[in-house]
Amino acid sequence: MDRPQMQLLDVLLGFSEALDLVDHSLANHHMQVAYIAFSLADRLGFSLDEKKQMVMAGALHDIGALSAQERILALKFEDSIAYQHSEVGYLFLQQFAPLRQAAKIIRYHHVPWLYGKGKRVFQFEVPIESHLLHLADRIAVLMKKSSFILEDKDKICEKIKRHSGVGFVPEHVEAFLELAEYEYFWLDAVSNQIPDILKRYLKPAVLDLSIKQLQDFSKLFSRIVDFRSPLNASHSSGVAVVAKRLAEMAGFSVNECELMLVAGYLHDLGKIAVSPSLLEKPGRLTSREFLVIKRHPYYTCSILSKIDSLSVINSWASLHHERLDGRGYPFHLKEKDIPVGAQIMAVADVFTALSEDRPYRQGMEKEEIFKILDSMALNKAINGDIAAFLKDDFDFIDEERKKMQEESLREYEHIVHPVRNLRI
Numbered sequence: 027m028d029r030p031q032m033q034l035l036d037v038l039l040g041f042s043e044a045l046d047l048v049d050h051s052l053a054n055h056h057m058q059v060a061y062i063a064f065s066l067a068d069r070l071g072f073s074l075d076e077k078k079q080m081v082m083a084g085a086l087h088d089i090g091a092l093s094a095q096e097r098i099l100a101l102k103f104e105d106s107i108a109y110q111h112s113e114v115g116y117l118f119l120q121q122f123a124p125l126r127q128a129a130k131i132i133r134y135h136h137v138p139w140l141y142g143k144g145k146r147v148f149q150f151e152v153p154i155e156s157h158l159l160h161l162a163d164r165i166a167v168l169m170k171k172s173s174f175i176l177e178d179k180d181k182i183c184e185k186i187k188r189h190s191g192v193g194f195v196p197e198h199v200e201a202f203l204e205l206a207e208y209e210y211f212w213l214d215a216v217s218n219q220i221p222d223i224l225k226r227y228l229k230p231a232v233l234d235l236s237i238k239q240l241q242d243f244s245k246l247f248s249r250i251v252d253f254r255s256p257l258n259a260s261h262s263s264g265v266a267v268v269a270k271r272l273a274e275m276a277g278f279s280v281n282e283c284e285l286m287l288v289a290g291y292l293h294d295l296g297k298i299a300v301s302p303s304l305l306e307k308p309g310r311l312t313s314r315e316f317l318v319i320k321r322h323p324y325y326t327c328s329i330l331s332k333i334d335s336l337s338v339i340n341s342w343a344s345l346h347h348e349r350l351d352g353r354g355y356p357f358h359l360k361e362k363d364i365p366v367g368a369q370i371m372a373v374a375d376v377f378t379a380l381s382e383d384r385p386y387r388q389g390m391e392k393e394e395i396f397k398i399l400d401s402m403a404l405n406k407a408i409n410g411d412i413a414a415f416l417k418d419d420f421d422f423i424d425e426e427r428k429k430m431q432e433e434s435l436r437e438y439e440h441i442v443h444p445v446r447n448l449r450i
Contacts, residue, residue, distance in 0.1 A: 032235040054216075054220075070201050083128040134152040138194075154195070262294055264427045265374045265378045270290065271423050272415055286342065296324065323346065327345075345364055366409075377423075
């Protein structure tokens with residue numbers, strides 16, 4: 027299989043939509059902020075690369091808000107609470123070289139201008155782009171409250187004007203008021219065409235991703251999902267490394283094995299729509315709670331299907347809860363319709379879950395894991411041949427899983443814990 031042609035902007039905008047699955051009230055928020063930030067930057071004469079940075083920062087600006095409560099609080103216009111999520115987002119994104127500039131912009135995007143005092147926070151200089159992103163974010167918040175945008179635009183403009191100098195850079199506000207005269211700006215901002223609009227304007231500034239960069243970005247995004255709960259903080263990393271090893275044993279090409287690692291990182295992407303409290307529940311799930319959990323592979327598929335270059339990765343990642351007998355979910359596919367890559371992912375997911383500590387049990391030992399895998403294979407829940415690969419090389423695979431999950435947990439401690447009490 028040839029390496030898919032992947033562009034950072036396509037992948038980033040596709041994943042950006044996933045951030046809004048945390049709560050329905052967030053629908054389209056990140057896309058709106060990206061579009062408004064781009065439009066303001068264009069009005070202010072920013073270069074093409076600077077506009078690209080504003081789009082990337084806008085599309086990911088609340089990536090560090092790991093709970094629905096944090097996201098919803100960030101939608102309040104008067105932002106008087108602590109914004110730990112800006113620092114968490116910065117710590118996430120600065121690890122990925124193509125997003126380091128966007129990370130710096132995001133870090134201070136809730137800092138008010140305060141007649142120029144907002145140029146610095148403590149000893150740190152605040153990028154002027156952070157203040158522009160702050161304005162774009164607040165405009166988008168006000169748009170959320172509108173049922174008829176062309177009728178409400180004047181009220182939005184008045185509120186923004188009242189905060190000129192205090193909350194926002196006056197020159198930025200002037201640029202917004204000029205832009206506000208054009209109906210297309212408002213109609214674009216509330217449309218579902220924003221990704222297409224942005225890609226059309228920014229086509230000359232796109233960046234092709236290598237497989238290694240896609241792996242790094244996918245690992246980063248898996249952290250966004252997994253780090254919402256300390257109990258799940260290392261799950262996707264474990265699944266990814268196990269799936270890659272099983273793919274090697276199944277005779278996949280080197281390129282396919284590298285893509286399997288990406289699919290492993292992304293297999294639970296849809297869990298961003300599931301409350302961490304539900305994922306952490308120590309007891310048995312109610313029937314309704316299980317139905318909520320069952321939605322997550324559908325959302326994984328929905329998110330990844332918007333990125334054409336990730337179609338194979340999507341099929342491996344999003345079908346890991348299908349069963350060979352057709353009794354899986356969400357598509358009830360039978361063995362002949364389930365790609366071997368997805369069957370590998372299913373075994374990797376089950377093994378990793380059984381090996382992990384849970385609130386109601388310790389991670390299982392080898393013999394107990396083997397019994398469960400054998401039973402699932404006998405009942406056509408998983409592929410017995412792939413389970414046999416795992417059993418044949420169990421000690422090596424288990425050691426690799428432990429190493430990868432320990433690395434993920436160290437990263438969780440480094441990123442999430444230090445900013446719990448941060449105030450700006």
